[in-house]
Amino acid sequence: MKSLVVYYSKSGNTRRVAEEIARAVGGELEELVEVGVKRSGALGFLRAGRDGMRGRASKIDAPKKRPADYDLLFIGSPVWGGNIVPAVRGYMTSADLASKPxxxxxxxGGASVERTLATLHSLTPTSRVLGELAVLQGELKSPEALSHRVATWAKEMVAAAGAREK
Ligand SMILES: Cc1cc2nc3c(=O)[nH]c(=O)nc-3n(C[C@H](O)[C@H](O)[C@H](O)COP(=O)(O)O)c2cc1C
Known part of the structure; x- marks a missing residue:
């Protein structure tokens, strides 16, 4: 089973989770890179929160991998302003996700996780979401527990995708 882990990360938390997933299931990584937006400094922070809250989609560098070449997609986003980040919205609304599981x-940080996961669900084509995982940044302080939790979930997702194929 070939898995692709697509994510955006500004300060590294989502990258860490994405890397744990990829390691657990032998998956490949695709990090999304925004084009033409400044996210640094106080103004960048404010703009990021506002863009997340308003449901903006941003332009991203052309993805290097094609979802059609994989059996299972993991898609991850930080929460900004109570919702997914513009880069992930840009990806999900423009990439051909090929109705893959x-x-x-x-x-x-700790809030608006349900809403963010609901958005990720709604942008995934035709109810092909097998499961969801939220990681709060406090959990990153316990690397072993985090690694175990993430790996267990990721392997469950692979098993669920495999069961669907049969
Ligand atoms: C602009 C901005 C807005 C944020 N808004 C929220 C929020 O609404 N709710 C929340 O729980 N955390 C919020 N956070 C915290 C991030 O979701 C959290 O630190 C996340 O793990 C960052 O992921 P990253 O390190 O991969 O960029 C926000 C962070 C930033 C930079």
Whole structure:
């Protein structure tokens, strides 16, 4: 089973979770890179929160991998302003996800996780979401527990995708 882990990360938390997933299931990584938006400094932070809250989609560098070449997609986003980040929205609304089974995840300070996961669900074509995972940034302080939780979930997603194929 070939898995692709697509994510955006500004400060590294979502990247860490994405890397744990990829390691657990032998998957490949696709990090989304925004084009033409400044996210640094106080203004960048404010703009990021506002863009997340308003449901903006941003332009991203052309993805290097094609979802059609994989059996399972993991798609992950930080929470910004109570919702998914513009880069992930840009990806999900422009990439051909090929109706592949998907598993969605987010990282957050602690709020609006349900809404963010619901958005990830709604942007995944035709109810192909196998499961979801939310990681709060406090959990990153316990690397072993985090690694175990993420790997267990990721392997469950692979098993669920495999069961669907039969
Ligand atoms: C602009 C901005 C807005 C944020 N808004 C929220 C929020 O609404 N709810 C929340 O729980 N965390 C929020 N956070 C915290 C991030 O979701 C959290 O730190 C996340 O793990 C960052 O992921 P990253 O390190 O992959 O960029 C926000 C962070 C930033 C930079």
């Amino acid at each position: 998907a598993a969605v995840f987010c990282t957050a």
